[in-house]
Amino acid sequence: MSSIAQKKGFGATIWDFMTTVDHKKIAILYLISGGFFFLVGGIEAMLIRIQLAKAGNDFLSAGTYNEIITMHGTTMIFLAAMPILLAFMNAIMPLQIGARDVAFPFLNSLGFWLFFFGGIFLNLSWFMGGAPDAGWTNYASLALASEGKGIDFYSLGLTISGFGTLIAGINFLVTIINMRAPGMTYMRMPLFTWTTFVASALILLAFPPLTVGLFFMVFDRMFDSNFFAVEMGGNTIIWEHLFWIFGHPEVYILILPAFGIFSEIFAIFSRKRLFGYTALVFATILIGFYGFMVWAHHMFTVGLGPTANAVFALATMIIAVPTGIKIFNWLLTIWGGNISFTVPMIYAVAFIPSFVAGGVTGVMQAIAPLDYQLHDSYFIVAHFHYVIVGGVVLAILAGTHLYWPKMFGTMLSEKLGKWTFWFFFIGFHLTFFIQHFLGLMGMPRRVYTFGADQGWDLFNAISSAGAVLMAIGIIILLVNVVMTTIKNERVGNDPWGDGRTLEWAIPSPPPFYNFAQTPLVRGLDTFWIEKMEGNKKGMIFAEPLGDIHMPNNSFIPFVISLGMFIASFGALYFLDDDKPWALPVLIIGLLITFGSMLVRSLKDDLGFHITKAELLEDAKGGKTDGH
């Protein structure tokens, strides 16, 4: 944590984080909670692999197993991968475009707290009568038949956290559109900013269908509506469409920022400008665009008919083209560069073959008739783990090492980092490569056990062994984090030595106003340009030093989200006759939420100014806190 925070008491620090609207602190909140959920999801993964380590295992019961796979998938996608990426977007993107904060600092905080309370709510299902058990895809007929409250936890939890994500998406879009420093044209934006931009646009357009589907689910299960009730004229395929119209863009919401992180890493550690920057940008946009037109490739076996299947098969194949363009441009970026194999770079380099393997199986699945065999088999499990772990998770690990100094002012140990890498990387391929073959050998997905007579024993055992290696890798990473924090060796502006973009031109961590003077951007990789021209300051400025306007901290986002959290419990139980307290709880929760929204809109909040004198003081080494 920042040195400012350490000087405060513990309680004051907590309060500071609960009320902060500073994008860098919100980034830390996202990182910590995303990291926490990543560990939870990881433990669930280990339980799955223990259960499947041998044929006929009875480590987990059938029902529990289904809960665990559902929560594993849901947690990893919604509560781990996406929030951690949001952490990096928050921490880095405003710095990359030379902004003092995001467009809506208040909403930024609100987005985080909604995500956080939604995630907690979902996970509380474990302790309150059982977790959801219809898979992360939550197909409607099974979800409606599911007993207990698990599915309602899923619907309500994801609705809340989904609002949070939507808010974050809008916020980033506006930030990038409006808050770029002078000279930072669109075609000078670092690639991580570009991918943040496109991923945010995908969030904006993909989350509403999911929300609508979740609402239908809530209505059907709790208020006896009939969207999916077949005997009442309902149709469960509607859920599948809504889910995948969200679900496919969702995978690009995850992978595009990962591409962005890797793009930064390739350029930094090859000491070379990104090859084909323009092509990379357009490939990103194209991928985002196509991402909305291929959802039915998850539904080839539903029986939509040959015309639909053929059209969606072709559309899906086309996506491989911009993806390929990216891969080759990265290769040509390191080609002719001067590669330093730091931990982030090792991850980036390892990402290429891993992701290509996942991409090619994606194209194979796009061949609809072949997918009739592959769909819902372990082949699919292998595919999406190759793209998500081999792409997104490697990016998260790489990004953690790369941006740790910028976020916390200290460097993670390179030595331990390499240990983590090797354990994780080998474990990953061991776990998932072999699953392609399990699928081809006829093993369906989402089975809690398998008979010994089907020839799947050996490969499952190997797969489980790999998972252990991954777990060891992650444990080493945790050790690394703790040791680094204890050592607390502070680093300078550009700890990797070869930073190219604006975030490396300012202190690590940056002051809370980021830039005392707004920089003037003179080209792509602006910090690199200044460095090469011998500019010791690393920037030239677009304005003289003057007062800076900053937003006030606010406790309201926390309260709004808390209200929703409370109301959800009321909603969950208010149809149960034996729980008369549920209705009051629902009402109180909603009152808290709407009440605090009202307070927010009625009470003027104009922020405050940091004076020029304070900034000068700060530049001399003293730290202003601004409060």
Added chain:
Amino acid sequence: MDINQKYTPQSWPDHPETATMEGKNKFIGFWLLLAAETVTFASLFATYLALKDKGPSGMEFSAAGLFELPLVFAMTMILLTSSLTSVYAMYHMKNHNFKAMQAWLGITVLLGATFLGLEIYEFNHYVHLGFGFTNSAFSSAFYVLVGTHGAHVLFGLSWFIALMLRNAKRGLNMYNAPKFYLASLYWHFIDVVWVFIFTVVYLMGVIG
């Protein structure tokens, strides 16, 4: 931006809603939000079309038999008019004429409330016919689509009222001008959605 700065119609900018950084951010952010809302309604429309007239075997209700155009046509006219009155309000906002703006907003609110009242009457009428929320897939899809729109109307009304009350004493400034502007933008959006509902649900429903 100084909230206490006093403006005259002469010093008031042409586009007060985007004259400040905050205003610009809100302006773009709100359009993006409307994009998300559009996708939301698109999903609801698609679902409605898929489930139109679908119910348990022997269901007695169908769009052609149920909906009656005169009432809905009146509602449409009322809401369209309210959109127009909100345009007048914004015209006066841009001319820094606070009183006139408040007056036109007041009329807008009245028209919106009438619309909402008629909608409640309409729903009530259907429920009495036996076409309740849980009657069939058709009824669920109908109520959720039209009801979501109704909820938006309610929210829009509350927003207008809150803004009018909060700023009644202090008049227009650079801080609240974008807020008025966005509320009226929202109101137009609701109006456009209703035009689609009128066409897709009622007109196409009655025609068959």
Added chain:
Amino acid sequence: MMKGIKKWRLFALMTTLLVFLAGCGREEISTLIPAGEVAQDQFNLLILSSIVMLFVIIVVSIIFVLAIVKFRRSKMGEDMIPEQVEGSARLEFLWTAVPIVLLLVLAVPTVYSTFDLADVSTMDVQAEDGTSTHLTVNVTAALYWWEFEYPEQGIVTAQELVVPTDERVYFNLISADIKHSFWIPSVGGKLDVNPENVNTFYLTFDQQSSELEDGVFYGKCAELCGPSHALMDFKVKSVDREEFDQWVTAMQEEEPAAVEGDLAQQGEELFGADGLACISCHATSGAGGTGGVGPNLATFGDRNRVAGYLEHNEESLKNWIEDPQEYKPGNLMPEAASLNDGEALSDQELDALAAYLMGLSVEE
């Protein structure tokens, strides 16, 4: 040192081989050992796409390895600043165009095959005498079992599908409750079994299942459908047309063969309406109707498994009857005691039921 490397190489070779050998799986269930025209088409697509994709992987790998070997900082020098290349339009064109060509290679057979495999137009073609020329089976999936109705033949069976070889067999799939998916990996890809609509496709069985080690092909439910999804297996017997016709005739026999032996007769009584009333859910005649609450047991003695996946012997059968929840959590069959006024069945009663059920057979 050298020796170590050699040993390591040998080890690597051995493991690779092992993986490849085991990599094909069992012929009863592996998509890699196709036993029907549809599976064969799909396998061919797998091979074609694997070759194309291997090409991609090789190209990427070569550039990749060369790049990370040639341009390491230890070789380039600490202070060397590389030329800041912007890009190359020609290269961009190249790696846009070549993948498009590769995709076209895949796209053509994809589209062809998609329509080909969905072509059920010959399904209702009728011969001169009004019977259809092809066999159609109506498949109903229910939590966690499968019913197979042969409408034209007027017979119903469950859990084990019997089909003739070397001809197209058409399937109509519908679910009785929630969504499942019908998959016989070695014979062809899956198709979902939806609650709201009938899905239709065809498969051909090119190999008699008696040639397989286990004597049946394995079928699976491929869509998560609840706790026992993993156990929702069925088996497929493919026999030549002649044998199939015999089987149909035997199934059409309205009156089941008389039960032989005292024990079995006692079992029959227990099974009947005056006993435990198992018959209220399970039919015992293949000529019966569809829509039973539980699977039709007319061919129980001929089956390969109990409950779709347990070994076919009296031991598993008795275990199953005593406590179905233990073997398929969440399934809809009540435990025996609840049918017997709360009292557990005696060993003797279980033996009787087992003897009776094992005797239900239409094969010689």
